[in-house]
Amino acid sequence: MPLLSRSFLAQMEFRVVATGPLVDLSFAVKDLIDIAGHVTGCANPDWARSHPPAVAHAVCVEQCLQAGAVCLGKTLADELAFGLTGENAFYGTPLNPAAPDRVPGGSSSGSATAVAAGEADFALGTDTAGSIRLPASNCGVWGMRPSHGRISVAGVNPLAPGFDTVGAFARDGETLQRVMSLLLNVDPLPTVSGRLWLLQEGFDAVEPAVRGAFEPVMKRLAGSFPCREISLRGIDGEGGISGMDNWRQVFQPIQWAEIWSTLGSWIESARPALGERTRRNFELAKGLDRRLLVAALAQRERYRAALARFLGPEDLICFPTVHTPAPLKGSLGLDRTQGDYFPRVLARMAIAGIGRLPQISLPAVDVEGAPVGLSLLAAEGNDAFLLAAALGVAAALDD
Amino acid sequence: MPLLSRSFLAQMEFRVVATGPLVDLSFAVKDLIDIAGHVTGCANPDWARSHPPAVAHAVCVEQCLQAGAVCLGKTLADELAFGLTGENAFYGTPLNPAAPDRVPGGSSSGSATAVAAGEADFALGTDTAGSIRLPASNCGVWGMRPSHGRISVAGVNPLAPGFDTVGAFARDGETLQRVMSLLLNVDPLPTVSGRLWLLQEGFDAVEPAVRGAFEPVMKRLAGSFPCREISLRGIDGEGGISGMDNWRQVFQPIQWAEIWSTLGSWIESARPALGERTRRNFELAKGLDRRLLVAALAQRERYRAALARFLGPEDLICFPTVHTPAPLKGSLGLDRTQGDYFPRVLARMAIAGIGRLPQISLPAVDVEGAPVGLSLLAAEGNDAFLLAAALGVAAALDD
Numbered sequence: 001m002p003l004l005s006r007s008f009l010a011q012m013e014f015r016v017v018a019t020g021p022l023v024d025l026s027f028a029v030k031d032l033i034d035i036a037g038h039v040t041g042c043a044n045p046d047w048a049r050s051h052p053p054a055v056a057h058a059v060c061v062e063q064c065l066q067a068g069a070v071c072l073g074k075t076l077a078d079e080l081a082f083g084l085t086g087e088n089a090f091y092g093t094p095l096n097p098a099a100p101d102r103v104p105g106g107s108s109s110g111s112a113t114a115v116a117a118g119e120a121d122f123a124l125g126t127d128t129a130g131s132i133r134l135p136a137s138n139c140g141v142w143g144m145r146p147s148h149g150r151i152s153v154a155g156v157n158p159l160a161p162g163f164d165t166v167g168a169f170a171r172d173g174e175t176l177q178r179v180m181s182l183l184l185n186v187d188p189l190p191t192v193s194g195r196l197w198l199l200q201e202g203f204d205a206v207e208p209a210v211r212g213a214f215e216p217v218m219k220r221l222a223g224s225f226p227c228r229e230i231s232l233r234g235i236d237g238e239g240g241i242s243g244m245d246n247w248r249q250v251f252q253p254i255q256w257a258e259i260w261s262t263l264g265s266w267i268e269s270a271r272p273a274l275g276e277r278t279r280r281n282f283e284l285a286k287g288l289d290r291r292l293l294v295a296a297l298a299q300r301e302r303y304r305a306a307l308a309r310f311l312g313p314e315d316l317i318c319f320p321t322v323h324t325p326a327p328l329k330g331s332l333g334l335d336r337t338q339g340d341y342f343p344r345v346l347a348r349m350a351i352a353g354i355g356r357l358p359q360i361s362l363p364a365v366d367v368e369g370a371p372v373g374l375s376l377l378a379a380e381g382n383d384a385f386l387l388a389a390a391l392g393v394a395a396a397l398d399d
Numbered sequence: 400m401p402l403l404s405r406s407f408l409a410q411m412e413f414r415v416v417a418t419g420p421l422v423d424l425s426f427a428v429k430d431l432i433d434i435a436g437h438v439t440g441c442a443n444p445d446w447a448r449s450h451p452p453a454v455a456h457a458v459c460v461e462q463c464l465q466a467g468a469v470c471l472g473k474t475l476a477d478e479l480a481f482g483l484t485g486e487n488a489f490y491g492t493p494l495n496p497a498a499p500d501r502v503p504g505g506s507s508s509g510s511a512t513a514v515a516a517g518e519a520d521f522a523l524g525t526d527t528a529g530s531i532r533l534p535a536s537n538c539g540v541w542g543m544r545p546s547h548g549r550i551s552v553a554g555v556n557p558l559a560p561g562f563d564t565v566g567a568f569a570r571d572g573e574t575l576q577r578v579m580s581l582l583l584n585v586d587p588l589p590t591v592s593g594r595l596w597l598l599q600e601g602f603d604a605v606e607p608a609v610r611g612a613f614e615p616v617m618k619r620l621a622g623s624f625p626c627r628e629i630s631l632r633g634i635d636g637e638g639g640i641s642g643m644d645n646w647r648q649v650f651q652p653i654q655w656a657e658i659w660s661t662l663g664s665w666i667e668s669a670r671p672a673l674g675e676r677t678r679r680n681f682e683l684a685k686g687l688d689r690r691l692l693v694a695a696l697a698q699r700e701r702y703r704a705a706l707a708r709f710l711g712p713e714d715l716i717c718f719p720t721v722h723t724p725a726p727l728k729g730s731l732g733l734d735r736t737q738g739d740y741f742p743r744v745l746a747r748m749a750i751a752g753i754g755r756l757p758q759i760s761l762p763a764v765d766v767e768g769a770p771v772g773l774s775l776l777a778a779e780g781n782d783a784f785l786l787a788a789a790l791g792v793a794a795a796l797d798d
Contacts, residue, residue: 034660052668055685056660059561059653059692066693149548149755152561152653152696155660161560162458162551185700254458254551261433261455261554269451286454293458294465297551301584356548 006095007114010038011073020068021182025175027064028120030111031074032081033166034058034155042157043077043107045090046272058155060124060166060183067182072120075110079278080263081126081159082285083107084134084345085332089275093329098140099370102326105135108169112139115169122170122179126156128163129255130349136169136361137373138326142176143169144387147380148356151183160258163251163353173362173394177387189388191395194316194378196221197230201244202319202348202375210372213365214320217374217397224396230317232351235310236303244347250303251350253296256285277334284337300354307355311379316389318376319348321361325370351377358383360390364397405494406513409437410472419467420581424574426463427519429510430473431480432565433457433554441556442476442506444489445671457554459523459565459582466581471519474509478677479662480525480558481684482506483533483744484731488674492728497539498769501725504534507568511538514568521569521578525555527562528654529748535568535760536772537725541575542568543786546779547755550582559657562650562752572761572793576786588787590794593715593777595620596629600643601718601747601774609771612764613719616773616796623795629716631750634709635702643746649702650749652695655684676733683736699753706754710778715788717775718747720760724769750776757782759789763796 009031029035031043034054041048057065065071076094078086086109087093094113096104104113108125112135115123125132127145136143144167151166158164168183170176181188198218203211221227232244259282266272267282274282311317323344336342352359357377364374376393378386408430428434430442433453440447456464464470475493477485485508486492493512495503503512507524511534514522524531526544535542543566550565557563567582569575580587597617602610620626631643658681665671666681673681710716722743735741751758756776763773775792777785 052664054660055663055667056656056689058660059656059696062656062689062692063696066690149561152657154560154657158557158560161553161557162548185697257455257458257461258551258553261453261457264454265451268454290455290461291465293461297458297462298584 006092007075007110007117007119009041009043009074009076009091009110013070013072015068015070016065017068020066022064022178023068025121026070026072028072028075028111028114028123029061030077030108030125032077032126032157033061033124035061035071035074038074040157042080043088043091044079044272044274046270047080050270054155056155059152060156063183064124075114075123077109078107079275081107081128081131082259082278082281084130084342086135087329089278096139096326099326101328102370103138103329103332105138105326107131108135112136112141112143112169115171116141122168122175124166124168127165127167128159129251129346129353132167132169133321133349133359133361133375134345137321137371140363140371141169141171142173142360142362143167144176144180144360145352145358146180146184146383147358150381150383158262160255160262162258163255173391177391180387181384184383186384189384191391192385192388193225193392194314194385194389196225196227196316196318198227199232199317199319200229201232205243205344206320206323209367210320210324213367213372217364220399221393221396225393236306245343247303247350247354248343248347250296250299251353252346253288253292254300256288257290257293260285260288280335303354304356307357308380313379313382313385316376316378318374321373321375322348325367325372356380358386360386362390362394405491406474406509406516406518408440408442408473408475408490408509412469412471414467414469415464416467419465421463421577422467424520425469425471427471427474427510427513427522428460429476429507429524431476431525431556432460432523434460434470434473437473439556441479442487442490443478443671443673445669446479449669453554455554458551459555462582463523474513474522476508477506478674480506480527480530481658481677481680483529483741485534486728488677495538495725498725500727501769502537502728502731504537504725506530507534511535511540511542511568514570515540521567521574523565523567526564526566527558528650528745528752531566531568532720532748532758532760532774533744536720536770539762539770540568540570541572541759541761542566543575543579543759544751544757545579545583545782546757549780549782557661559654559661561657562654572790576790579786580783583782585783588783590790591784591787592624592791593713593784593788595624595626595715595717597626598631598716598718599628600631604642604743605719605722608766609719609723612766612771616763619798620792620795624792635705644742646702646749646753647742647746649695649698650752651745652687652691653699655687656689656692659684659687679734702753703755706756707779712778712781712784715775715777715785717773720772720774721747724766724771755779757785759785761789761793
């Protein structure tokens with residue numbers, strides 16, 4: 001398959017109706033999501049070779065097309081969506097326009113870069129463990145993971161169904177609000193304020209340069225929003241534990257078990273060629289002691305319930321999307337259990353996953369020439385409020 | 400594959416731990432749900448032939464096994480879970496012990512009959528459009544569809560992910576509560592009361608014999624529970640429309656679109672042999688005008704939100720699970736759009752599906768020698784309350 005662009009695996013241009021609320025917008029589609037007549041290759045050549053073309057558009061694609069948007073093609077991703085770097089061993093690494101020497105992040109890498117480069121007005125992605133939020137932060141664009149289960153995943157290749165979501169990228173909050181409101185079937189709300197809870201662990205566990213960059217931003221926000229600090233321990237009630245890693249330790253066994261249940265039979269029977277990092281990721285999923293699963297599921301429900309109790313209808317939890325700007329290309333190891341990059345990313349991504357919460361990452365700061373996003377999370381199902389509040393936050397940052 | 404029992408497609412007997420909260424219970428598993436080392440055949444021979452063995456237990460199976468329960472095997476179902484009768488063209492019809500001349504209902508047919516016959520203490524099933532609730536009612540056992548998304552569907556073959564759930568059957572409410580609480584990771588609550596909203600359309604749109612049978616039952620319940628009538632129009636606010644069919648008309652295009660997105664590529668590329676009723680069901684899914692999808696998704700969200708506003712934490716919606724006892728074997732047509740059986744069933748099943756609500760069907764009446772269940776629905780996420788309230792209802796009925 002020729003690489004027509006660094007963001008796209010396959011380019012096309014079509015619309016199905018000439019009117020509708022998204023008629024002025026073009027969009028790109030992650031290669032996990034069906035476009036009728038095309039093989040959904042999941043960014044892995046052996047998957048593409050062994051699967052038939054999609055007979056219908058995924059429901060989310062149908063929604064965008066019926067709203068008048070123009071589809072521009074399929075975007076590159078981490079293989080089978082199991083990755084966070086955007087470095088695909090078969091198709092290369094989409095160029096991060098905001099920081100060309102750095103990875104875009106994944107797994108919805110090409111969707112993020114297509115939007116960041118202005119190649120598409122918005123792009124559909126999937127987010128299981130950060131696959132929209134992380135590349136949005138890395139590439140300096142807006143990205144939203146919705147509340148779990150609110151946007152149809154039919155026609156989207158599953159990874160870990162208990163956490164899988166479909167969401168979108170855009171260059172501005174208004175476009176993101178239009179697209180996500182359409183996908184969610186909610187009316188866009190006018191820009192609103194909200195109560196910001198600054199998650200201490202989320203601000204503490206960042207690199208010093210990131211902390212420094214966020215200081216003036218948070219001062220500015222404090223002038224427009226009621227801001228209070230909250231500790232993750234104040235939410236989950238687990239005294240004596242510091243940091244966020246306990247949330248990752250709950251998230252990860254469930255994610256790995258679900259991934260192996262979802263894709264393991266194909267991996268073991270088809271014996272596909274996998275990039276080395278992807279191969280190791282699947283080895284981890286396969287090797288999980290599944291007895292850990294039951295305790296993790298119980299703890300997930302306790303954490304989910306704690307977040308549900310904590311978050312009122314006007315509450316937002318807020319922290320830097322990631323602890324560091326995007327790593328330099330080629331600098332990340334092949335084993336995600338080595339080093340602290342992946343565990344630190346996954347710990348903060350686990351909060352929305354465990355809580356089934358919607359989360360938006362919006363461009364916030366520049367650290368050594370690379371962007372880092374600010375994340376806002378709201379209560380489960382409070383997606384329309386989150387979108388409107390994120391516009392309010394962006395307006396306060398622009399003042 | 401030899402039919403060792405009318406309920407089972409494959410029998411086995413194993414446990415993985417000898418202690419745990421379900422150690423005294425045996426269970427059966429619908430052939431849509433993975434048992435490690437066995438092909439998940441989805442009750443269709445060509446699916447079974449063309450798919451590799453599962454490499455791991457589905458998450459829900461793992462939860463039961465780690466709790467000490469004994470797994471007894473895979474149960475028969477409607478092919479690919481796309482059916483409501485239990486009449487499988489390849490493997491036959493599991494015997495409905497409560498009414499041997501009638502269908503068990505599907506798609507989780509063998510799971511219902513295994514429990515009804517005493518062959519297993521509980522059974523796992525899936526419910527997209529009634530596939531637990533209907534056979535539970537037909538076979539005179541308890542069955543629960545949980546809130547959407549609360550029990551992992553990893554390792555469960557998808558049908559329509561926006562509605563798919565994993566739930567269970569049991570012969571009594573206490574066993575159902577134990578199993579479902581474990582799967583949901585909630586603490587079982589003591590038997591409670593609750594406010595019963597009798598859904599007018601649900602009681603009106605039943606056969607006269609069913610209405611007659613429910614009259615003394617509802618009188619008895621009114622002595623123990625605060626009961627009020629509510630119209631579906633009082634919930635959805637659509638004046639001028641009578642009956643429940645508008646809810647089916649919202650549910651069905653979404654279900655069919657999701658089914659075709661999920662299974663259509665396999666159907667079209669593998670060209671499997673399908674039973675005639677299943678073949679026609681897939682033709683309907685394929686033939687759907689997918690432009691209907693967008694309006695249905697918007698209406699689904701309005702209905703879901705209306706149910707969420709209506710249902711407080713102690714509210715239960717209540718109606719007969721189905722308008723008629725199980726049809727006689729062989730009496731149902733092959734085309735679900737002909738006659739009124741399927742539309743009438745689907746209309747009442749659509750309410751929980753659209754609302755993402757938990758629903759329990761519990762044995763309530765005998766109509767001409769065949770059982771019909773009473774259904775209780777609670778707010779999304781209020782599954783623990785629903786289980787405890789259903790015990791209260793059962794106790795009131797036994798008085």
